[in-house]
Amino acid sequence: MSRIEKRFAALKDKNQAAFVSFTMAGDPNYDTSLDLMKALPKAGVDIIELGMPFTDPMADGPAIQLAGQRAIKGGQTLKKTLDMVTAFRKTDDETPIVLMGYYNPIFIHGVEDFIANAKAAGVDGLIVVDLPPEEDDELCVPARAAGLDFIRLATPTTDEKRLPKVLENTSGFVYYVSITGITGAATPDEDAVGKAVAAIKEKTDLPVAVGFGVSTPEQAAEIAKVADGVVVGSAIVRSMADALTVAGPPKKSFQKDVVSAVKKLANATKRARK
């Protein structure tokens, strides 16, 4: 059983939704980012989604765009992101790690090398925003053959006819994008999300996590009632931006501030079904 499968199974036994956090690797620098990553499981994070910074994140809103720019400015590279995962795995071999990003840095790294290096580092799954099923031969098929999960986004524009194609090579879990739009932009309509999750679950046994517009503990709790997982990105990334000094480096309270924001979201998710 993969780490992702184990985690969802354990949470199902507890009747809890998974809390999935998104942070950008290297934001605002490697060391701060790694320290925060190490603190996430204790703060209640069940699955860590780690962003691979890219100059042109076309599906991301301003908060995550800026996080990527800070990370690139801080010297983050794809290799360093994999190094972070290796470092994290020295003290935590259970929390699933999913890398999320765009295809070009992976393509330039070399697909074969990337898969081997990610696997060796202890990465469990990949979300690559600009690789739809039509481009599965690029990365999805070889990554799955190597034992990495390929987590696909399903969206409000994915209709009944297209859904089977989206699910065909998906593994680990399905990431339902709750809004048409960019990350952190709008508030999802919970009823519509519930219906969409139910429709996806009719077609697959995989867990369904929901993200892209979830930013408050209240919203997280609502989503946790209808989905197997809740993904929060922009709100956490914004709490990180707020914990930076004007000049750029993190405030002394950086870790405490961000962990506190994460805890509120995680607790709301875990208590939602009680």
Next chain:
Amino acid sequence: MTAHAPNSFRTGPDEKGRFGTFGGRFVAETLMPLILELEAAYNEAKQERSFKAEMENLWRNYVGRPSPLYFAPRLTEHLGGAKIYLKRDELNHTGAHKINNVLGQILLARRMGKTRIIAETGAGQHGVATATVCAKFGLKCVVYMGATDVERQKPNVFRMKLLGAEIVPVTSGRSTLKDAMNEALRDWVTNVDDTFYCIGTVAGPHPYPAMVRDFQSVIGWEAKGQMKHAEGRLPDVLVACIGGGSNAMGLFHPFLDDADVRIIGVEAGGKGVDTEEHAASLTGGRPGVLHGNRTYLLQDEDGQIKEAHSISAGLDYPGIGPEHSWLKDMERVEYVSVTDDEALKAFSLCCEMEGIIPALEPAHALAHVAKIAPEMEKDQILLLNMCGRGDKDIFTVAEALGTEI
């Protein structure tokens, strides 16, 4: 020519939207159903006589096509070699080739029932063309433009406003054309129901590179006929400038299987391709994936996209249409670069010799013509695509020449 040369260079893309390994559909899932819908709508429209008839009618009566093919006698004499012909697409309504494509796409948007048109623009020519056609049809128009370009292309910004378009200055990333395209894609992902994204060049996810090429090919087809009429034969050399590459693809495509025609694309070399400040994706970049397609890109060793630089805002893009990338690798088209300074000299030469103020974009092509024409025989023919006029550039040129207007 390489050993793998196909029977025809004009059959691409394949059903996956690929030109060899270039092109494709590298977009977020939210957009995937939209580009499939667009592909189906375009495939249907191009089979229909009424669609073509409506487009041709507007090209003739609204744009002013066919654009003339003009023999440039003084330039020819001055350079002392090949006969130089200019394909005068700068005489089109709105002053550039951009409107050829915009008309096609907006007629398609109307067929698809879309009511809101979005576009990205660099120099503003595509934005002006889009705002123009939207005004003509009473469609809502939103143009994304890098904040840096809004500043340096003020006349076009005002033009778009006069035409009723909403201009959104883009401050994300580094505030230029590449970021404007990101922002337009973000808009499209958000407004999926009523919005049509009118891309201005032969880039983006399939079917855009092929569709924009088809609409722009009117340039090459006209030129072919006009050249046969004027000289009784095809030209020896075609030259066009390349940013994303739509005017060049429009001229080149009908000639790709005419093996005797030498074809040259001219990229913006900025301050030199050996510096960090240029926009020559093919000469100075390597293949990667951006804005929905695989193509040559300016990028660092970690796959982060670099900013392009050119005196011409219209060439200031770190990528290039995927079909150009393929034609480069197949060695069917030669790609060269010209610096800002060389383009400026050619700009002045064209003003003084032919009474034509060219845009800075085709001034790049002319700079290369000035290099090769003198070495050609006097009975050889060189055809240059004069794809835009220079009214928009006079402020930039004045600044570069140290003159106050």
